[in-house]
Amino acid sequence: MNLLIYKTQPELLEDLAAYIIKIANKAIAEQDCFNFVLTGGNSPKALYEMLATTYKDQIDWSKVYFFFGDERNVMPTHESYNGLMAKKAILDPLNIPESQIFYVNTTLAPEKAAIEYNKAIVKHFDGADLVFDLILLGMGDDAHTASLFPGTDILNNKNVEIDSVFVEKLSTYRISFTAPLINKAKNVAFLVFGENKAKAVKEVIESKKRNTRLYPAQLINPIDGGVTWFLDDAAASLLDN
Numbered sequence: 459m460n461l462l463i464y465k466t467q468p469e470l471l472e473d474l475a476a477y478i479i480k481i482a483n484k485a486i487a488e489q490d491c492f493n494f495v496l497t498g499g500n501s502p503k504a505l506y507e508m509l510a511t512t513y514k515d516q517i518d519w520s521k522v523y524f525f526f527g528d529e530r531n532v533m534p535t536h537e538s539y540n541g542l543m544a545k546k547a548i549l550d551p552l553n554i555p556e557s558q559i560f561y562v563n564t565t566l567a568p569e570k571a572a573i574e575y576n577k578a579i580v581k582h583f584d585g586a587d588l589v590f591d592l593i594l595l596g597m598g599d600d601a602h603t604a605s606l607f608p609g610t611d612i613l614n615n616k617n618v619e620i621d622s623v624f625v626e627k628l629s630t631y632r633i634s635f636t637a638p639l640i641n642k643a644k645n646v647a648f649l650v651f652g653e654n655k656a657k658a659v660k661e662v663i664e665s666k667k668r669n670t671r672l673y674p675a676q677l678i679n680p681i682d683g684g685v686t687w688f689l690d691d692a693a694a695s696l697l698d699n
């Protein structure tokens with residue numbers, strides 16, 4: 459595990475953008491495409507905007523395929539739809555064609571949306587192992603990541619797949635990568651800002667006893683890949699040093 463802590467969010471975002479560019483260019487050089495899984499929520503918006511403006515010439519975007527690590531069970535036009543934030547912040551500004559974007563079809567029932575998303579990904583990988591080049595993740599103050607929420611059934615799912623999950627505390631369904639699918643990735647990066655997440659960060663990173671039902675982000679441990687945490691000072695404030 460690589461732990462990177464930054465005084466300011468702009469410094470963090472610049473380094474994270476450089477990290478993404480490096481991985482993207484390596485993947486494109488080696489296999490002529492970059493399979494990039496986006497995270498949702500609020501934290502990544504500024505990153506996506508930077509990639510689409512300041513750094514837009516540093517990646518051959520025609521070779522990038524975009525996926526979503528989780529999606530909220532709302533219509534694609536809803537402001538909470540993770541795909542909509544990404545569409546506005548990075549996908550439309552870079553004119554990424556629909557053929558390179560894998561949105562979750564939330565016009566379907568969540569179970570069906572997960573099945574269809576899984577099929578689309580399997581088809582994209584064309585018989586190869588489902589190994590993404592980079593999965594970006596956020597983390598909530600309850601230590602959920604993607605839509606792996608504390609105490610939910612999806613935490614028991616050992617399959618490398620997309621699943622739907624009912625999140626009781628939000629009274630809603632989500633569609634999410636399972637932990638085993640995330641853990642097949644070549645690179646996983648957590649992007650976590652803010653003091654409200656400091657306790658969860660401490661539990662996930664430093665806790666001596668694992669409790670993945672309470673702190674689902676502890677499930678993330680890529681088998682052959684690397685995991686890097688990009689934290690601001692506030693999110694890292696409770697870590698021992």
Ligand SMILES: O=C1O[C@H](COP(=O)(O)O)[C@@H](O)[C@H](O)[C@H]1O
Nearest residue numbers: 497498499500501596597598604
């Ligand atoms: O609900 C979600 O929350 C997490 C964390 O979001 P943030 O706004 O606190 O950064 C996010 O990673 C996930 O994709 C999203 O659906």
